[in-house]
Amino acid sequence: MQDEVIVVEVPAIEEAANPENDAVAAEFEEVKADVAAGREPSRSVRELLRWFGARRRRGGVVERIEAELEAAGLRTDPHFTTTWIDAPVIFKKREAQAPAADAAPVVAPQPGADAVEAAKQADVAELTHLVRMLEAANREVISVNPQDPIERAVTLMLAYDFSQLAVMTSPRDLKGAISWKSIGSRLSQRNALTNVSDAMEKATEVSDADSLFEVTKTIIQRDFVFVRAADRKITGIVTATDLSEQFQGLSEPFLLLGRIENQIRRLIQDVFDVDTLRAACDDNDPDRKAAVTKASQLTFGEYQRIFEKEENWAQLGFVACRKTFCKELDEVRKLRNEIMHFHPDVIEDGDFEQLRRFSRLLEQLDQLAG
Structure with missing residues (x-):
């Protein structure tokens, strides 16, 4: 029977079961109590993320936090996805129903505009690259x-x-x-x-x-x-050097991801036939499935499906643990999704090492298999 890759989900705040999580839950309860008492407490975005066991605003984390805030009748101003990670956000009572005027699409003002439009809560996911996030x-x-x-x-x-x-x-x-x-x-x-x-x-x-x-x-x-x-208020100066550093921080993970994908393709391109490649594709997209003829046409998730199948792993002939390999691959996939969404949250050294480590693993498996 095919082994399954185990995905560990970060529990919601209410499910806290150890002292550390209890402390985190208490911090959130304190904020809720303050808002209920008519106060407007503030915390940094980084602190809010910590309550959910996260370091960056990846998609799943954002959805969980938004759901938790909504359940508590709270919102943040500005929205926690549209400001710098170490900037404070104010917790406020969420209105039962947004005014009709808020239904209009959010349009970022032109550079230098005096007015700053308030972001509609439902549209904040689209506002992921604002100046204030730097x-x-x-x-x-x-x-x-x-x-x-x-x-x-x-x-x-x-x-x-x-x-x-x-x-x-x-x-x-x-x-x-x-x-x-x-x-x-x-x-x-x-x-x-x-x-x-x-x-x-x-x-x-x-x-x-x-x-x-x-x-x-x-x-x-x-x-x-x-x-x-x-x-x-004038809150900062953004220079061309700041932009260079921002984009430089993105260049290494992009290059590493490109190398990893090329390494994966080399591992599988001469091993599996077209039927195996197509079997990794989504059955709900028959046209695309039929069009796949080589490994370079597959997505990262489809590469993952190939390695997860025990019979495919055996065909590769690797003397290595498939579960461990797939767990490392899944971590790379999550990082890839974050990086490709180009969120200004800093990619940390530990994440760079995850990509470097997996690239080394692929290189060594390729050499041993050859």
Whole structure:
């Protein structure tokens, strides 16, 4: 009989059975009690995830949390899927029925727009790449006043290793920006620089609710943008370097996943016939099933179905544990789904190691089988 891969689900909060889970349940109960008493407690998104035994906002986790909040009559503001993982969200009472105006589709404002539309609860799953989800958009803004001596700006940029600073008179009043570039351009024309205003340039700002993809071009063109929140405060500066680091963090897992898929294809392409490949496909899609003729046409989940069958594993001739292999493969599949959805939550070192380890395993099995 074919062995089955065991999938362990994280229990809901009410099912907590050990002291650690009891403590987590108590934290959630405390929040519910505060809201019932008319208060609006806040917790970080990371803390909310911890209550559910999660580190990132993967699909299944988001669904469980949303269901638990709904059952408790709660919501978060902003929604926990649309803000930085270490930013606080406020727990509020969920309205019994949303106003009719909320039924309109959520449209992200254009970069620099003053107003920030409130996200409808049912639509939040679509808002997965907002500016405010970046750490840089939530970092303390170091600023100078227009009347400050130019030496103060220079000193701060040297001390913090910044290329630019905000020029502000209050947390909400952004007057402009000063940068090494603006200072250099003024000096090149032999302008006298006494105060910050002498080297100040126009500042480009975006809303924290803007789509990250929509403002990427602006950030690249302008080198940096200031982020304004719904309460009008300037909450951070996102630079082209921040974008580079964000995309660099995604490049390694994409490359590792590509290598893993190629390694899997090499393992199975000359071993199984077309009928075996098609047997891994969904019976509910007969047209696609009939079109499959080679391993490269299969999805990751279909690769998994091939390895799970005991007769297929025996045909591969590996002297290895099929259950362990399939468990590792399933972990890679879950990571792949998260990575392909490009969520700004940081991929941690342990996850990188999971991909590297499985790639090494595939390489060694390929060498031993050859």
